[in-house]
Amino acid sequence: MIRDFPLGDAPALRERAGAWLASPDPGSGVVPKPAATVMFVRDGPAGVEVFMLRRVATMAFAPRMMVFPGGGVDARDADTSLPWAGPSPADWASRLEVAESTARELVAAAVREVFEESGVLLAGPTADKVIADVSGDHWQEQRRRLLAREASLSEVLTEHELVLRSDLLGYRSHWITPTFEGRRYDTRFFAAAVPHGQRADDLTTEADLADWVRPADLLASWRAGEALMLPPTIVSVEEVASAASAATFIAEQPPIAPVQPELVQTPQGVVLRARLPR
Secondary structure (H helix, E strand, O other): OEEEEEOOOOHHHHHHHHHHHHOOOHHHOOOOEEEEEEEEEEEEOOEEEEEEEEEOOOOOOOOOEEEOOEEEOOHHHHOOOOOEEOOOHHHHHHHHOOOHHHHHHHHHHHHHHHHHHHOOOOEEOOOOOOOOOOOOHHHHHHHHHHHOOOOOHHHHHHHOOOEEEHHHOEEEEEEEOOOOOOOOEEEEEEEEOOOOOOOOOOOOOOEEEEEEEOHHHHHHHHHOOOOEOOHHHHHHHHHHHOOOOHHHHHHOOOOOOOEOOEEEEEOOEEEEEEEOOO
16 A cells, blocks of 8 residues: 655654755665664553653654654674573564564564663563563663663573563564665564553653553644654554554554655655555
């Protein structure tokens, strides 16, 4: 399915897009960095809700945008000694259609980034248990260590006799930042529930807002120009809005193919055009 997304009220984005269209140079594009993001969902009184962050205006990439917790893969995520339970890196490699080493990095990045940004740790003492509370000062220090790159996720989990729970993640989509952007990401979108006893928080310097939202409300704000979202987020929030339950959304295995929007000049203005797999 082909879908066009207006650039909306994002001056910096419109400026970059205009400059690219005025002098396109596909050969100069930045190589996308592997990244992972996680949609935390829960059942609310009026349907499924999703946890969202609004990036601070000073961020180099996607300032003021509503996003899900996540970020780029880094060298720490390649550690083969990472304690692991659930589908293996080889299993994830088959699902993600990447090398086993890359699959390990993407899943590790997803778990590490959401712990750093929202305080949710998808890990437990055994393959069928999840740690219940990571809100105290001790765990805040572990988040700080990870953010400062003083420790890897593997080291933090090993020190606390925990294993990463890859079975808690559902795979939702694969998006690649358009070529005109100066910062580009090759991002895998996952879904998960916040483990019982834990809570997603707002203790991150990268966002000025962090909260659970009703997808319909956020989409209405986006249409009204009151909330900014990039195409991957718009499509993902729409999918959450149509979900029957949080558990169904996480367990679903939708058709997935890489989606890389491209700039197109139309009679109605410049849009980002994407070919969606569904």
